[in-house]
């Protein structure tokens with residue numbers, strides 16, 4: 001996974017997953033939000049349908065389940081997006097010898 005520094009040739013290189021970490025966190029929050037609020041969200045719809053049998057309390061529980069399902073889906077999507085950002089956009093390698101990023 002690590003490649004030698006293009007500036008000094010050192011192999012003392014660390015790889016940071018900043019994009020993946022940020023993407024996962026943002027995706028989790030966005031997924032939970034959309035899962036709990038959006039009526040078009042499949043997670044909330046499934047949860048509310050399952051919870052409707054239990055009355056208003058069931059619908060509330062269904063919304064929570066939808067939020068959890070949405071958070072999981074959002075986290076996975078965010079991780080995938082962050083991975084791409086890491087690879088394509090962010091200079092995720094840091095050379096420990098010359099401090100250059102690449």
Ligand SMILES: [Zn+2]
Nearest residue numbers: 005008095098
């Ligand atoms: Zn270097």
